[in-house]
Amino acid sequence: MQKKIYLLTKYLVIASLLLSVVSIYSTKAGWGEIYPFYFWKLYSQPLGNTKVVSEYRIYAKQKSDSAFCRMAVKDNYTFTVGEYVYTLHRLVTDYSNTRSETNKNRLYDFVKHVEPEYEQYEIIKETYRPLEIFKNENVYDTSVEIIF
Helix, strand or coil: CHHHHHHHHHHHHHHHHHHHHHHHHHHHCCCCCCCCHHHHCCCCCCHHHCCCEEEEEEEEECCCCCCCEECCCCCCCCCCHHHHHHHHHHHHHHHHHHCCHHHHHHHHHHHHHHCCCCCEEEEEEEEECHHHHHHCHHHCCCEEEECC
């Protein structure tokens, strides 16, 4: 019985993979989806699936600079890009919910760690519409909100 279930599962996984590949090509050809799981995004939710996306970004400057510069999200020796984004989001959320000095210090320590060469920082919440950018990259418009 166990061997039969294993074989059925094995065949279902193989069929799923094959049908997903077929769905990729069928949609590129304009025929629509053959296998619906391909579009259900069972394991991830890409930015294009929502109407509006909000992200937190670090802006920094030296005291002598006149304007803040937007910092790139990048790997460093402690964080991968994914860990960087997750940690920043979590720390900003904690600070926004409580406005406690402890959470503010944690957020500042993180920002200082990932961008140590700067002296002043702002955390900006950027909100944009990814589907509009995908359709026409010239309509890129971001609304911002200063968090920290």
